[in-house]
Structures are given as C-alpha cells and as structure tokens.
Amino acid sequence: MKRLIIVFFLLTGSFAGNAQKITVEYNAGFGSYNMSGMKDLLNTMLPELNGVKTTDNFPGYLMHDMRIGFEWKRHQLGGLFDYMNTAGKKGVSDYSGDYSLVIRTKGYKAGIFYRYTLTDVLLGELHLQPYLEMSSGMIFNNVNLKESLHYNISGNPAPENVPGMEEQLKFTGPNFFLAPAIGARLKLCSFVAVNLSIGYEWDAVKKLYMDGDKSKKLTKNADWSGFRAQGGLIFYIPLY
Numbered sequence: 001m002k003r004l005i006i007v008f009f010l011l012t013g014s015f016a017g018n019a020q021k022i023t024v025e026y027n028a029g030f031g032s033y034n035m036s037g038m039k040d041l042l043n044t045m046l047p048e049l050n051g052v053k054t055t056d057n058f059p060g061y062l063m064h065d066m067r068i069g070f071e072w073k074r075h076q077l078g079g080l081f082d083y084m085n086t087a088g089k090k091g092v093s094d095y096s097g098d099y100s101l102v103i104r105t106k107g108y109k110a111g112i113f114y115r116y117t118l119t120d121v122l123l124g125e126l127h128l129q130p131y132l133e134m135s136s137g138m139i140f141n142n143v144n145l146k147e148s149l150h151y152n153i154s155g156n157p158a159p160e161n162v163p164g165m166e167e168q169l170k171f172t173g174p175n176f177f178l179a180p181a182i183g184a185r186l187k188l189c190s191f192v193a194v195n196l197s198i199g200y201e202w203d204a205v206k207k208l209y210m211d212g213d214k215s216k217k218l219t220k221n222a223d224w225s226g227f228r229a230q231g232g233l234i235f236y237i238p239l240y
Contacts (some may be wrong), residue, residue: 111137
C-alpha cells in the first residue's frame, strides 16, 4: 500500500505541474465477478441436512467508482476509489427449524488510472471524446462468513438447552488488479461531461487471513476478475 501511495504522488505530482484542469468523477456500473474460490467454498460447506439449496452464487452487482485527476491536452491521470460487493447464500427452512450459510464478500479498491483521448468529434455544440484507459492498484477484501442452525421447539414455558448453532468468521486480504477499458466522454459544456466505458478487470489474488489471527488462513480467495460497464459524470475545474 505504501508503494502504491508513493507511485501515485510521484506520477500525479509531476503531471499536475502541466495540468490544465482538475477532474472530479463519479461512475456507477455493473460488474461480473469470477469468484471461483468463494463458489467452491460455498459448495464444499455441506451440512448433514436434507433440502439445502443455493439461493445466491456470487452474482454480478452494482459498483460505485470515484475518481480525482488532472487533465492535460489528450492525457488524464489520477486516483480511483471503488466499492464492490457480492454474496453466496444457501439454506433450508421448514416447520422444524432453519439452516443458513451466508458468505458476503466486499472489495474496497484504490489505485491509479490513465486515459488517452483518441480524438475530439464536434457534434453541434457538444464534444465527443473516445479514449483508451488503463488502471491498476490494490483491492482490500473483506469476507464475512456466517453459519447458523436453529430448531423450532414449542412449549410453555419454552424448553432450555435447545440444540442449535451460530458462528461468524471474518477474513481479510489484498488483491492486485489491472483493468484496461475503452470509453467515451460527451462534453455538455466546459465543466461537465457524461462518461461511458466498458472493460475487463484481471486480479492477481492472494490468500485471505482470519481477522485478528494471521496464523489462520482461508484456502480459497476472492477473485473480482470480470467484465465491467459503467457510466457517470465528470466535472472539470480549470487551473488557469
């Protein structure tokens, strides 16, 4: 993380000296996630119960993306901050009780991005600017695993020492990511543009360790690799 921060400030610091504008950006989009390790974990945790079914298997979900950067001629360079989440769920419920297993995975992304504007097409008073993009950095994973088993036993008064179980574990660990993309900005005026992009993210995954006890690790990992599509707004602040 320290190396990433140093690289970010070295790159943006030298670039900012020639920058013409500061850019502030928000995008929302959809991502498909590989999550093969988390899917394996969900499938291998099989309780000795009949009728257990998987209801969620780490589907793609809404993403939030914030960026701050500098623009100079055809170049744009800056920092990005992303939030992603997905989950796997299985369980069963009937008159006798219920069983539930939930594996919720969250990813907090921090990195740098670079865009190169290919051309500037004038559409009346609007400017269409297609671009190429590359981003890279770290994802900080947070995996929460919660398993519970409860029995419904009637009685008045309620019986004591009813068998059941509830356990919750938390694992954390970083990924390195690399994400090429193509996109386009439609500048509505000198200080606002609509942004659309599609791309693919590749993750170099690492092990996940139990929160508070690094000697215990999860044999599976959180892999956010997959396709990305997003759109949002870019705001421009002139520097001179």
